[in-house]
Amino acid sequence: MATKNALKVIGTLAAAALALAACGTTSGGETAKVAESIGDGEGQVSILAWPGYVEDGSNDPNVDWVTQFTADTGCKVSYKPFGTSDEAVTLMRTGQYDVISASGDASLRLVAGGDVQPVNMSLLKNYPDVYPFLKDQAWNTVDGKNYGMPHGWGANLLMYRTDKVSPEPTSWGSVFGGAAEHSGKVTAYDSPIYIADAALYLMKHKPELGIKNPYALDADQLAAAVSLLKEQRTHVGEYWNDVVKEVQSFASGTxxxxxxxxxxxxxxxxxxxxxxxxxxxxxxxxxxxTWMIGSKTKNPNCAYKWLDYIASPEANAKVAEYFGESPANPKACELTTDKDHCTTYHSGDAAYAEQIWYWTTPVAKCIDGRTDVKCTDYSEWTKAWTEIKG
Structure with missing residues (x-):
């Protein structure tokens, strides 16, 4: 990938009616329509997305996949970027946006709130090409209903300065139990969803806690993760949610x-x-x-057209390379400028992907299969995160 483009992306914070079939019901109790066909575009679509997902050449004249979409469909794109999943959920709940790119720590909140609608994946011609391990997952499918088109994916990795950290770390223990060795120079992601990182570590190192899924924590399991993160807090120099600033901190040695x-x-x-x-x-x-469609959209045809277009090999290759992630469509790998891009990002490496616990919104119904206890939901994680940071 072109790193200058990536830096610019992340430092920069997008009428015939749709024929409708039987109604579905979201977990939030809202009635939702499921499309049975796609009609002509309404002429416009409003998109809420991570920076770098909806580029029209205004940030870089050489980076533009929106213009082609408009030319192909007649749907003019308006775009608003967001900086965090919490911000994305708040904005989507206004009902002002037709489409959103939602990470797993936002998608289930949107489904539960009735803010997005089930999507008829059979209408999206590029969906069959998407990697199978991205389909029908907990963060994009609820009660057997698909809620959108899988997009890019990636892991939250451990990064270290090779001239300051020796020997080479092999475990997350280097930022938990071993954090004191680099006290004041440890960094961590600034979000309640980071609690899952601690839960994953405990799942492997304290099996007596019974954690089977880092996003399904009962009260005692959450308390254990919070305790670990409070201990880590004494050694954290910076929490980050802007990867450019994090890179600068590593460059300076902070x-x-x-x-x-x-x-x-x-x-x-x-x-x-x-x-x-x-x-x-x-x-x-x-x-x-996951690209999802708002339950209150007035432009459903253009919304469906965007979901299909963005998963096409050409568009998916451009987005994945510019943003810095693995594409969802393996055919995109043949079209990236950097022919090693998909190797760098482990595209199609199912064994690698199986080691990743993808962000999934914590909900009260335990997603690990337990029915004898209540799990903690995202609001409880948010409260805990405030306590952790002090």
């Missing part, structure tokens, strides 16, 4: 070890910072984004 995305490592290495990344022995959390 941070020497912590969680990152592969794109952050690519930027740092291109700038000459002595860093490396690894997928620790416990596995990792990660993200698999």
């Amino acid at each position: 941070s020497v070890i912590g969680t990152t995305w592969q794109v952050g490592a690519n930027i740092a290495q291109a700038d000459g910072a002595p860093v490396e990344t690894l997928l620790p022995e416990e596995g990792a959390t990660g993200w698999s984004d």
